Amino acid sequence: MKSNLQAVSVGKLGMDRKMMMGYLGVLIFMIGDGLEQGWLSTYLTQNNMTVQEVATLLSFYGIAVAFASWLSGVLAEIYGPRKMMITGLVLFVLGTLVFLTVGIPTMNLSVMLPTYALRGLGYPLFAYSFLVWITYYAPAERLGTAVGWFWVSFAGGLNMLGAYYSSFALPILGEMNTLWSALAFTTIGSIFGILLCKTDIEKTELTIKQALKQITKGITIAFERPKVGLGGIVRAINTAGAYGLVVFLPAYMIDSGFTMSQWLQIYGALWASNVVFNLIWGAAADRIGWQFTVMWIGGIGCAVSLACLYYFPYFFGANYLLTITAAICFGSCLAAYVPLSALVPSLAPENRGAAMSILNLGAGLSTFLGPAIAGALIGSLGASGVIWAYIAMHVISTFIMIFVKLPKDVQQEQLSAEVAPAH
Template identity: 40%
Template sequence: MTATPVPPGAAERGPVTRLLARAGLPIPLALGYLGLLIFMIGDGIESGFIAPFIADNGAGSDIRASYVVTLYGVAVMLASWLSGALSELWGPRRVMSLGLVIWLAGHAAFLGAAAAESYPMMLLFYGLRGFGYPMFAFAFLVWITAVAPAKRLGAAVGWFYFAFTGGLPTLGALVASFTNPLMGHYGTLWLSLGVIALGGLVCLLGVRERTGYSRLAPPEVKPVQSLMSSMSIAWRNPRVGVGMVVRVINTAPQFGMLVLFPTIFSEEIGFGESRWLLLVSVIYGTNIFFNLIFGVISDRLGWRNTIFWFGALGCSATILLLYFVPVAAGADYYWLALLVGAAYGATLAGFVPISALLPSLAPENKGGAMALLNFGAGAAAFVGPAIVSLFLGPLGAAGVVTVFAVLYVAAAVMTWFLKIPEETRAAMESGADLQEIAEETVAPQTPAR
């Protein structure tokens, strides 16, 4: 009988480590995932009360508080793009370090401004802090795509979103529900500073994998060239541009839903605020675990197939159910709302492989592809509420939800054209990572003059 080959280092691994490796978690980055989870818990602590806090501590009204949050969103969108572009130039770890420093400094300054009830300073420093979490989190996602074997990249990305959404907003909001009665909003926000610092240190000091310590772009690529390439890839490689649009559609209805649904579910249907918030928790709680499930499934079924069937078409059906079933059934059938909410959260996770698919479409410029992907993630925060603003008046709530469902169908059509090149697919099946694929299949770039 022939003995089964043992992978290098497997003998030293414990049973838990071997189990995680089989589930697609890149073991050299394991502490990075843990640090990311803690970091995003710290970032998510404020998610349920930050706008009222700003209004009560210098803004003076909900409208002026919304300006602060809007500026923060602009910073998040810009930083989401920069995280990929700068990771190519500096290496993911350096970008993560910068994001951590920006978050800590910006947050401390924001709390000082809140204590002084200075609205201009809150506007400035909370907006500045918006550069922090995307540069930390999405630079780590670039690190993952550079290290994980391409044929297991779907699972590796699934673990990323498990940690990301597990912290923001799920566990972060849960922590705040315990600390707010004890420490108040202000004390809880200082607590988040410590949680962020802990998560950042676990990630940056715990991960020793060397790929993320140095630049990913070839030495001859200049800074301006790299930054421009991270945007121009949208038309130089149209499939990457299409993938960015799919990423926007992925979460735009989610952000729009959080604007549209609270009043409808709490007041018009009659669930009340507490049961609406529980429904949101069920949606995101389900999504967390299905991020892992679809990450693993996608490596077997195919990334494009998973996005097409479970993500795009699945969300098209479940977002309609999420609105029309509770409206038709009424407040007495709350359990039905929980079921369809869980279904939407599960299918939303079907888009997880988009973060594996896009860099595989451009292995020679995966940082640029990731920058564009992250830009789409940030843009979704604006597109979703904008759709609500444009269509709620003429079409009503049912019409807005139908628009969201049609957008998901459009995403399915676009996804069908995101086919990985055959040479890249062959290299992936051999077990190579995207860095090796780029070196083997792409000619060296001409140095910038």
């Protein structure tokens, strides 16, 4: 009886009870992956790396993330999500071991680039393979909510809990030991996500030729279904600016009068609101429309709130309340892009894995684009020029979304039909 009550309670929240351990696994794994996000660049520059070298390291990492993100959807479809999640764990561990034992101690960029990139290959294979799992398992009418829960887990670990954990761990453990502790989180997360998640999709037995065809499909689907390709572009824009901020905004905030502690609180608040609103906008979009949510709340909302995040300190100095409010608004608007994870696969229902590969590629590219744009423009245009480049990108995403929509008859079917879970 108790089990049935738990299932009903969890079901009302839009999360299938059988998938709960998977969501928890992604959350814990991403804490390990994201614990250095808010401070690694500062630590490296304090140890004689230049800002340009740090931007290069983060951009190279972003390329690896983008590559693994693109492959994750199709590979999960071919070999099964569990197997690809295991692969992601192994790559993350190997990359971390070499990066921490050789790369950072020597501060040799030629060693740090490939080892940090190897680490970057790991998390997309782990997390985005689970996202493919969700798109096959969740009923169509609850898909927006289901992927909302995924992004709660993903962003909650990567961007919020990882940062808050570091704020407590750094004074006690120091930078290197804090980095080493990432392995504990990823191992525990993998136990929950791989071993304890109770459901699965059927394994597809394919020949090498068929597998290569499926991988190729992860590219060609963007041209066969142009709306899928456009959705991938919008996803790349989604978090590009947010990931690029860490290259230059901490210095800007400190120059504006904030302390490092205040900046970390502002940054944490940004991602905390993102975590909450990932679920809110995921559920709301099932009612008010996936396209509408991405266009107006995501695109325009991000453009306005990002401008506020930069210009409030510029005009009002170190006004903590105003700035943290702007950060919270920006984080919540970033979450309004969540319905892309429901909309894009629904544009190619017969090739959901390939469609997710395009979407995941966009997500991965954002980790490259943000730092790359900052590195390219910060010297000539300054922080304001980089911010306006990010603002323009969000406005462009709104325009692109005019063309990314389901046919009305298909949309109605998606929202109303009762679809049995795939196994």
